Amino acid sequence: xxxxxxxxxxxxxxxxxxxxxxxxxxxxxxxxxxxxxxxxxxxxxxxxxxxxxxxxxxxxxxxxxxxxxxxxxxxxxxxxxxxxxxxxxxxxxxxxxxxxxxxxxxxxxxxxxxxxxxxxxxxxxxxxxxxxxxxxxxxxxxxxxxxxxxxxxxxxxxxxxxxxxxxxxxxxxxxxxxxxxxxxxxxxxxxxxxxxxxxxxxxxxxxxxxxxxxxxxxxxxxxxxxxxxxxxxxxxxxxxxxxxxxxxxxxxxxxxxxxxxxxxx
Amino acid sequence: xxxxxxxxxxxxxxxxxxxxxxxxxxxxxxxxxxxxxxxxxxxxxxxxxxxxxxxxxxxxxxxxxxxxxxxxxxxxxxxxxxxxxxxxxxxxxxxxxxxxxxxxxxxxxxxxxxxxxxxxxxxxxxxxxxxxxxxxxxxxxxxxxxxxxxxxxxxxxxxxxxxxxxxxxxxxxxxxxxxxxxxxxxxxxxxxxxxxxxxxxxxxxxxxxxxxxxxxxxxxxxxxxxxxxxxxxxxxxxxxxxxxxxxxxxxxxxxx
Numbered sequence: 001x002x003x004x005x006x007x008x009x010x011x012x013x014x015x016x017x018x019x020x021x022x023x024x025x026x027x028x029x030x031x032x033x034x035x036x037x038x039x040x041x042x043x044x045x046x047x048x049x050x051x052x053x054x055x056x057x058x059x060x061x062x063x064x065x066x067x068x069x070x071x072x073x074x075x076x077x078x079x080x081x082x083x084x085x086x087x088x089x090x091x092x093x094x095x096x097x098x099x100x101x102x103x104x105x106x107x108x109x110x111x112x113x114x115x116x117x118x119x120x121x122x123x124x125x126x127x128x129x130x131x132x133x134x135x136x137x138x139x140x141x142x143x144x145x146x147x148x149x150x151x152x153x154x155x156x157x158x159x160x161x162x163x164x165x166x167x168x169x170x171x172x173x174x175x176x177x178x179x180x181x182x183x184x185x186x187x188x189x190x191x192x193x194x195x196x197x198x199x200x201x202x203x204x205x206x207x208x209x210x211x212x213x214x215x216x217x218x219x220x221x222x223x224x225x226x227x228x229x230x231x232x233x234x235x236x237x238x239x240x241x242x243x244x245x246x247x248x249x250x251x252x253x254x255x256x257x258x259x260x261x262x263x264x265x
Numbered sequence: 266x267x268x269x270x271x272x273x274x275x276x277x278x279x280x281x282x283x284x285x286x287x288x289x290x291x292x293x294x295x296x297x298x299x300x301x302x303x304x305x306x307x308x309x310x311x312x313x314x315x316x317x318x319x320x321x322x323x324x325x326x327x328x329x330x331x332x333x334x335x336x337x338x339x340x341x342x343x344x345x346x347x348x349x350x351x352x353x354x355x356x357x358x359x360x361x362x363x364x365x366x367x368x369x370x371x372x373x374x375x376x377x378x379x380x381x382x383x384x385x386x387x388x389x390x391x392x393x394x395x396x397x398x399x400x401x402x403x404x405x406x407x408x409x410x411x412x413x414x415x416x417x418x419x420x421x422x423x424x425x426x427x428x429x430x431x432x433x434x435x436x437x438x439x440x441x442x443x444x445x446x447x448x449x450x451x452x453x454x455x456x457x458x459x460x461x462x463x464x465x466x467x468x469x470x471x472x473x474x475x476x477x478x479x480x481x482x483x484x485x486x487x488x489x490x491x492x493x494x495x496x497x498x499x500x501x502x503x504x505x506x507x508x509x510x511x512x513x514x515x516x517x518x519x520x521x
Contacts, residue, residue, distance in 0.1 A: 052394050078396045086394040092387035106395045109300070109402075154395075 005194035011060035022241035033195045038238035044198040048164045053077040085155030085163045091147040093139040100135045125153040145176030163195040169204045189213040209233040209249040293401045307410035319418045327426030331433035348445040349452030351430040356461040360423040365468035369501040373476040377497030380480025381490040404477040415469025456520040
């Protein structure tokens, strides 16, 4: 039996009278990416908060690496969260800390790793997102795109096996958004990270789903994805609290469903 | 009636949530992890950072107290007893309460604004996602620093208040220094000193814990942060006065 990185089974959640999720089920295979799309308020970001345990579902089961987390106590959840990386909307960088302190936060504060080793890891992940020279800057000195990339670096520091992206390109210009998309592709293809990408930027969603990163020496290029690689990224569309579509980019593009057509147009 | 029921329910819920937060603080104080560096940072932010406002408040309160009471005491030919009156008022009541109100305005609002901003910009969620308990990292260091720093600031306020009163007594009321300071000592009993030292621990605790509670519960973007700041100061100030009364009553039973 495949052990999924993340599995939702009939998960429901309502805030007072407003039903956000109704019997939502899906699973994410290891090394794969699931792109969650849907209208504003359809519960996309809520899915990420449920995975992290920041919200508790009213019903159903949530498993991370086979371990049930929906009823877990906060302290036990801290250990589960150590294996997850989250990139929040707008980055959610700590204003009072430098880029170095933000990126190395988890290692500085929650481990006994020696400072030189933490700094080496911070340099490594900042280099990965192309911001190695920004180590001493404050978040207020960064552009929107740089903040998102620092947020990605922060999520990567503890080498998580699963990354959760909450609208990582919203509010960015298309060129900057592309640099963030490239980071997501690199992590999937070169690091084997499983990911859930929540977005309503369809251009970015299809770019991530249809491209792959290829490394030749020190050079990384982004080319149209091979069929095997393309099959590793699936879409999940939410509508009225339920799953309206689940499948590959091609199937989504060629769907005859009027709602999906309207959404994609 | 429905409105009243709703209001009561909401108020009770908030009190319940506040006590749940205090329960988490109590647990976090005795179980690891501890964030010692944050505690030291908060000692500086709350203690050293509030020194100027407390020095000014204490000095001017002592000065005006000497001026006002000097004029009244003059009517009874007891001008030389101004030190007695000032010391009893400052040490027992005005020092602790005014220091607490000043700290509430400066620190309580600051904490609510800082934690409120962190809440609405997802920084608190990011902390949790990175495996850090916000109560241990943010609330406990502030509560420890507030509880220990307000008594120290009160002692400073009492001291400069008496110096301010002495300045006025010497320059305006023409009371010589020796009778003034003798009268200061004569006006104080050891129970008064204990009362003046014990109360600020409670006041510091409520100011900071209310600031943290209000900040962490912030909703509604930047407007919510503004609301949280106001609420922290208003609720903190009212609770300071209420707790001052209750602790005074309790200490009267225990000490006197």
